[in-house]
Amino acid sequence: MHTMILANIPSPPQGVWHLGPLPIRAYALCIITGILVALWLTLRRYKERGGNPDDVWDAAIVAVPAGIVGGRLYHVITDAPKYFGEGKNPWQAFNITAGGLGIWGAIALGSIAVWLLFKYKQVPLAPFADAVAPGVVLAQGIGRLGNWFNQEIYGRPTDVPWALEIYYRVDEQGNFAPLTGHSTGEIISVVHPTFLYELLWNVLVCLFLLWADRRFRLGNGSVFVLYVAGYTLGRFWVELMRDDAATMILGQRVNTWVSLIVFLSAVVVFIVMKKRRETSLSPGTSQAVKQTE
Structure with a gap:
């Protein structure tokens, strides 16, 4: 009995192109595109909240390099065996x-970098945090396209119609080079496109945040907290599907645990913020405040 494959998602033949000696990396282009989209959306939302657009640009100047450093530090710490130990090159x-x-x-x-900046400028952080949240999660989704070009962040082997084909890539000398090489056309695996699942989830979270913010008039940082909860919820189930190498803790990927812990923390924070807001708006509280004035 033959299994008919309706369609598969092909991986790009390569993720790096060379303009003379200059390498053009699709991953970097996706990240840059995500940052630009996030800036555009944040500027619109921050202006609507009466914020100064210059604050957005200042935040980007400190957040982008800090984010790159922080992202690399987290990766190196959680995947330390790749860089430290016998036979490894720490550099x-x-x-x-x-x-x-x-x-x-x-x-x-x-x-942290943005918090320190706004503290120095004596500008309230909460309105900016709420303005930036939808753009950040949308940028994360766009950045996941870079994982498609790099043939990484993939799931377990599958025969679903939308499965992703992973190609064997080699460099100019014919050596195996999954990140920088070009495809030989040989399919080495057919897997769940978990990069795509997370991309679609992030877009949905972005749309949900935009809707919830307008529908419920959220504020005081609650949009950002809701973003954290929404993103980590999706990341949790995506991590359960991934099959690439990762540091394991108690039989689960480290990012699975991080997703769960951060999600639960965000939910608790959101509930506390909601109760405080309801208390501050309740008639009894307002009357008590008037009596003490």
Whole structure:
């Protein structure tokens, strides 16, 4: 009995092109595109909140490099065996062109950098955090296209109609080069396109945040907290489907645990923020405030 494959998603034949001696990396182009889209959306939303557009540009100047450093640090820490130990080259930890950026570290260090900037400028952080949240998750989705070009962040073998074909890639000398090489046309695996699942989820989270913000008039940082909860919920089930190499803790990928912990934390924070907001708007509280004035 033959299994009929209706359609498969092909991987790009290569992820790096050379303009003379200059390598043009699809992964970097996707990240840059995501940043530009996030800037455009954040500028629109921050202006609607009465914010100064210059604050957005200043935030980008500190957040982007901090995010890259944080993303690399997270990757190196959680995948330390790749860089440290017998037979390993620790200097490869600085080779960011070989791939390896953890979104957790990028968001964490980028957020700290922006928080310090706004504290220095004496500008409220919450309105900016709410304005930037939909753009950040949309940028993450666009960035996942870079994983498609790099043939990484993939799932387990499957025969679903939308399965992703992973090609054997070689360099000019014919050596195996999955990131920088070009395809020979040989299919070495057919897997779940988990990069695509996360991309679509991130777009849905972006649309949900835009809708919820207008529908419920969210504020005081609650949009950003909702983004964290929404993203980590999707990342949790995507991690359960992935099959590429990863650091394991108690039988699960490290990012599975991080997703779960951060999701639960965000839900708790959101509930607390919601209760505080309801309390501050309740008639009894308003009357009590008037009596003490």
